[in-house]
Amino acid sequence: MSATALIWIILFFSAALLFFVIAAVAGLRGALDLKRLLKGANRSGNPPAAE
Amino acid sequence: MNFGPADWVILVVYLLCSVALGVWARRFVEDLSGYMVAGRRVRTSLGIATFVATELGTVTFVYFGELGYVSGFACFIIGILAMIAYTAVGKTGFIVAALRRYRVMTIPEFYELRYSRTVRLVGGMILFLGGVLNMGIFLKFDGIFLSEVMGFGPDALVIIMSVMLLVVMTYTILGGMFSIVITDYMQFVVLSFGMLVATLAVLATVDLSAMAAAVETHLGRDGVDPFTNTRFGWTFVVWILVSSLAAAALWQPGTSKALASESPQVARKVFFWTGLTFAGRAMVPMFWGVAALAVFGAGHPTAAAMPRLLGETVPSGFLGLLVAGMLAASMSTYSAYLLAWSSVITRDVIACFRPVDLPERTTVFITRIAAGVIGVFLLVFGLWYTIPDTAFQYIYVTGAMYTAGALSLVAAGVYWKRANTVGAYAGLILGAAAPAGFLLLERFRDSLPSSLAFIADVNIAGLLSFVLAAAGMVIGSLLTQRSHPPRTLPEVQ
Numbered sequence: 241m242s243a244t245a246l247i248w249i250i251l252f253f254s255a256a257l258l259f260f261v262i263a264a265v266a267g268l269r270g271a272l273d274l275k276r277l278l279k280g281a282n283r284s285g286n287p288p289a290a291e
Numbered sequence: 292m293n294f295g296p297a298d299w300v301i302l303v304v305y306l307l308c309s310v311a312l313g314v315w316a317r318r319f320v321e322d323l324s325g326y327m328v329a330g331r332r333v334r335t336s337l338g339i340a341t342f343v344a345t346e347l348g349t350v351t352f353v354y355f356g357e358l359g360y361v362s363g364f365a366c367f368i369i370g371i372l373a374m375i376a377y378t379a380v381g382k383t384g385f386i387v388a389a390l391r392r393y394r395v396m397t398i399p400e401f402y403e404l405r406y407s408r409t410v411r412l413v414g415g416m417i418l419f420l421g422g423v424l425n426m427g428i429f430l431k432f433d434g435i436f437l438s439e440v441m442g443f444g445p446d447a448l449v450i451i452m453s454v455m456l457l458v459v460m461t462y463t464i465l466g467g468m469f470s471i472v473i474t475d476y477m478q479f480v481v482l483s484f485g486m487l488v489a490t491l492a493v494l495a496t497v498d499l500s501a502m503a504a505a506v507e508t509h510l511g512r513d514g515v516d517p518f519t520n521t522r523f524g525w526t527f528v529v530w531i532l533v534s535s536l537a538a539a540a541l542w543q544p545g546t547s548k549a550l551a552s553e554s555p556q557v558a559r560k561v562f563f564w565t566g567l568t569f570a571g572r573a574m575v576p577m578f579w580g581v582a583a584l585a586v587f588g589a590g591h592p593t594a595a596a597m598p599r600l601l602g603e604t605v606p607s608g609f610l611g612l613l614v615a616g617m618l619a620a621s622m623s624t625y626s627a628y629l630l631a632w633s634s635v636i637t638r639d640v641i642a643c644f645r646p647v648d649l650p651e652r653t654t655v656f657i658t659r660i661a662a663g664v665i666g667v668f669l670l671v672f673g674l675w676y677t678i679p680d681t682a683f684q685y686i687y688v689t690g691a692m693y694t695a696g697a698l699s700l701v702a703a704g705v706y707w708k709r710a711n712t713v714g715a716y717a718g719l720i721l722g723a724a725a726p727a728g729f730l731l732l733e734r735f736r737d738s739l740p741s742s743l744a745f746i747a748d749v750n751i752a753g754l755l756s757f758v759l760a761a762a763g764m765v766i767g768s769l770l771t772q773r774s775h776p777p778r779t780l781p782e783v784q
Contacts, residue, residue, distance in 0.1 A: 259568045273334040
């Protein structure tokens with residue numbers, strides 16, 4: 241395997257790791273954000289007016 | 292057929308959940324900002340999830356996979372350039388923070404604030420044309436992916452894709468951005484898991500040294516060096532960097548996620564963290580494409596090689612999850628794009644023929660009709676049109692029709708006091724000219740005179756669009772400062 245190919249493969253694994261870690265964190269915390277977004281709806285089932 | 296009963300169960304349950312959730316979200320839509328930007332109440336993590344889901348469709352996997360198959364590791368540079376561009380926008384707040392501050396819902400709305408209502412109309416038309424042409428090939432590439440992964444014939448997939456489009460149109464038309472945010476979140480989870488499963492399956496099947504050897508055998512130096520690769524080169528690298536920067540700040544479906552965020556600070560954070568995922572977003576499917584080169588060798592239909600590899604390597608049961616993930620990716624992309632382009636045609640084109648904006652209810656009604664009409668267009672165009680060059684380059688050159696002009700108009704509008712209406716028209720029209728010239732003339736590239744041959748090179752046409760748009764803005768504005776004094780942006784709290 242050439243050195244350049246090896247560098248690209250290392251870059252691939254770094255990028256993939258970064259993607260899946262951020263995806264996992266955003267996935268877990270996003271659930272809470274989504275809950276808050278929907279909970280912000282008023283009694284008629286609608287969200288409050290924009291800020 | 293690769294698809295087993297367990298795969299079907301996963302797929303059907305997933306599709307039903309998507310529709311049910313999307314339609315349920317209709318109850319949260321109260322007014323126009325609720326429909327178009329989810330009441331501007333989306334926080335960082337949810338913003339990242341919906342942004343990633345929007346920017347990852349099946350078509351994204353197919354065109355990146357195709358690039359991996361035809362150009363080896365060299366195409367990985369695209370992921371790095373996209374990461375640099377999106378994180379830079381997030382870190383500096385370049386354009387997006389200002390757009391969020393002015394509380395616009397579409398980019399052409401900013402044109403009216405800074406230039407004039409007619410500039411908004413012209414900009415809206417160009418944005419709509421570039422956007423819909425850009426989206427026009429999505430369905431076709433989704434069809435290629437699904438036919439190869441599931442093992443069906445292409446005829447059956449026209450029906451499947453029509454059903455999928457109908458599902459997306461139903462919840463987008465009814466629930467707008469609230470539906471999109473909720474379904475995007477679910478789709479983000481499913482597609483991330485699907486990507487992980489596919490990557491592990493590919494790694495378990497294909498040896499890394501075999502991939503490196505295949506790249507060397509079939510592509511030689513072109514496979515590892517993007518600057519000497521005949522498909523890419525310096526022009527391509529500069530074009531993609533500028534284009535990614537413009538797309539990061541101004542591509543309506545993605546930018547609408549920033550405009551839906553809770554505050555300009557949240558918008559910047561969403562862009563920064565999403566930007567960090569962009570290298571992986573590109574490199575993961577490219578890696579699958581390189582693996583396909585190692586398994587099948589060169590000479591396979593380029594767009595079909597990577598999906599076929601996944602169909603053969605991912606085990607039954609997981610295949611259903613992968614297809615559900617891919618459908619998730621497509622549906623989230625379609626829904627965001629449908630909403631973005633239907634909002635633009637309604638608010639920035641149809642409404643701009645009137646001196647004042649349409650009433651909110653009429654706007655939402657016309658936006659829903661427009662989303663339906665665009666959906667039908669996608670079916671017809673996707674089946675009929677044959678794309679030039681690679682799908683990736685088609686996507687970027689159609690995107691440049693709009694982003695080149697938009698970058699010069701919005702960047703100058705925010706950061707340069709002397710930008711005026713004449714510069715805006717020149718920027719918009721010249722920015723769209725080179726990509727439009729490429730799309731029209733590339734079919735006659737063999738009969739073009741040598742002086743016009745450059746326009747049939749997709750990389751030159753793409754880069755030229757940004758140069759011409761910037762030149763048009765600067766020269767047009769400077770020459771007409773007295774006759775057309777620049778308008779200043781209103782003060783905002």
